[in-house]
Amino acid sequence: MHSIARRRRGLDIWPGFVDALSSLILVMVFVLLLFAIGQFVLSQTIAGKNQALAELNSQIAQLAKTLSLAQDSNRILDTKARELSASLGTASGERDALKSQLDSATTEAAKLNADIAALAALKQQLEQQVASLSGQLDTSKKDLVAATDLNVKSAAQVELMNRQLAALREQLSKLSAALDLANANIKNKDVKIADLGAQLNLALANKVNQLEKYRSEFFGKLREALGNRADIRVVGDRFIVPTDILFDTGSADLNPSAQTSLNQLAQTLNQVAAEIPSTLDWVVRIDGHTDKRPIHTDQFPSNWELSTARAVAIVKYLVVQGIPANRLSANGFGQFQPLDPADTPDAYAKNRRIEIQLTNR
Numbered sequence: 143m144h145s146i147a148r149r150r151r152g153l154d155i156w157p158g159f160v161d162a163l164s165s166l167i168l169v170m171v172f173v174l175l176l177f178a179i180g181q182f183v184l185s186q187t188i189a190g191k192n193q194a195l196a197e198l199n200s201q202i203a204q205l206a207k208t209l210s211l212a213q214d215s216n217r218i219l220d221t222k223a224r225e226l227s228a229s230l231g232t233a234s235g236e237r238d239a240l241k242s243q244l245d246s247a248t249t250e251a252a253k254l255n256a257d258i259a260a261l262a263a264l265k266q267q268l269e270q271q272v273a274s275l276s277g278q279l280d281t282s283k284k285d286l287v288a289a290t291d292l293n294v295k296s297a298a299q300v301e302l303m304n305r306q307l308a309a310l311r312e313q314l315s316k317l318s319a320a321l322d323l324a325n326a327n328i329k330n331k332d333v334k335i336a337d338l339g340a341q342l343n344l345a346l347a348n349k350v351n352q353l354e355k356y357r358s359e360f361f362g363k364l365r366e367a368l369g370n371r372a373d374i375r376v377v378g379d380r381f382i383v384p385t386d387i388l389f390d391t392g393s394a395d396l397n398p399s400a401q402t403s404l405n406q407l408a409q410t411l412n413q414v415a416a417e418i419p420s421t422l423d424w425v426v427r428i429d430g431h432t433d434k435r436p437i438h439t440d441q442f443p444s445n446w447e448l449s450t451a452r453a454v455a456i457v458k459y460l461v462v463q464g465i466p467a468n469r470l471s472a473n474g475f476g477q478f479q480p481l482d483p484a485d486t487p488d489a490y491a492k493n494r495r496i497e498i499q500l501t502n503r
Contacts, residue, residue: 211447218450218473244338251331258324265317272310275303353422357500360414364407364498381498385430385452388496392437394451396459404456407498408463414500415469425503426460427471428453433490434477450474456496 361376375382388400396404411426418424430449442448453472461467482489 207443211443244335248335251328251335254324254328254331258321258328261317261321261324265314265321268310268314268317272307272314275307275310278303353418353424353500353502356414356418356422356424359417360410360500363410363413379499379501380429383496383498384491385432385494385496386491388456389452392439392442392448394442394448394455396455401459404459405463408460408465411460411465415465423503424500425469425471426465427473427497427499427501428456428460429497429499430472430474431479431493431495431497432477433493434480434485435490445476446474448474449476452496 357379361381364381365374365376374384383403388396388403390397430451430453432445432449437445437448442451450472451474453474457467457470457472460470477493480489480493481495482492
């Protein structure tokens with residue numbers, strides 16, 4: 143009986159063990175489920191972070207590209223600023239010398255004016271003293287004539303007053319002569335100042351007129367070299383050439399026909415440059431312009447790059463043809479300086495152009 147009871151107690155433990163094991167398995171399944179959910183959430187978060195990181199990398203690349211373009215533009219602007227500074231220093235040399243003479247003459251004139259003012263004040267003071275002494279002398283004379291007891295003392299006083307009056311009149315005469323001389327000197331200084339100003343204006347006008355003569359000659363020879371085309375025009379101080387005869391659409395590579403035109407341009411420029419005096423600091427500006435239709439390629443993100451690249455291509459070709467690089471300047475203006483603002487094919491063709499300008503540096 144005891145063995146049967148012990149056997150039953152042993153069999154009764156097994157269901158409890160099974161229940162505990164089932165509970166443990168459920169807990170493990172629940173933990174694994176939580177782990178799987180956590181992994182899924184973590185993977186989604188990591189995927190979102192990776193996408194955000196990719197977008198940031200793309201933005202950084204775009205900013206780097208923009209920075210590179212800005213640095214290129216900054217270098218071009220720095221070069222242009224240095225060229226303009228050199229031009230200003232050279233062109234202002236004579237003007238500074240004349241201006242220095244003009245300032246010196248003006249200073250001397252101011253000193254003379256101050257001296258004249260002092261002399262005039264002294265003259266007025268002396269005139270007042272003379273008038274006072276003259277009044278006293280007249281009064282004394284009347285008193286002496288009226289008095290019956292004219293004595294030696296009164297006569298001596300009259301003589302002294304006469305001498306003082308004569309000395310004052312002599313001093314007044316000298317001051318009047320000095321004042322007249324000062325007035326003559328100031329008039330001469332005014333004439334000299336006017337002459338210096340006229341010389342300054344004449345020197346500046348001669349610089350402009352000399353370059354204008356060679357610019358007209360350059361444009362005339364260039365028109366002869368390129369032929370009398372209706373689409374090649376001279377507007378003011380600029381020679382305008384359509385880009386369609388030099389470049390293909392959306393390209394900055396010179397086409398074969400453009401090389402012939404640029405060879406003639408280089409030959410004409412060399413002829414005119416040989417005649418320009420060395421005292422004139424000149425430069426040929428090549429300005430690129432496009433129409434308003436946007437462009438967006440890997441090579442040309444905008445019309446800025448396209449217009450600048452075309453101007454640079456022409457400058458590089460002219461350097462190869464023997465034109466000194468320090469006499470050339472390349473500039474790109476994109477679509478922002480149109481000749482015709484209309485939205486028509488003719489307006490687009492007119493705005494796609496290269497402008498050539500012979501000017502002071």
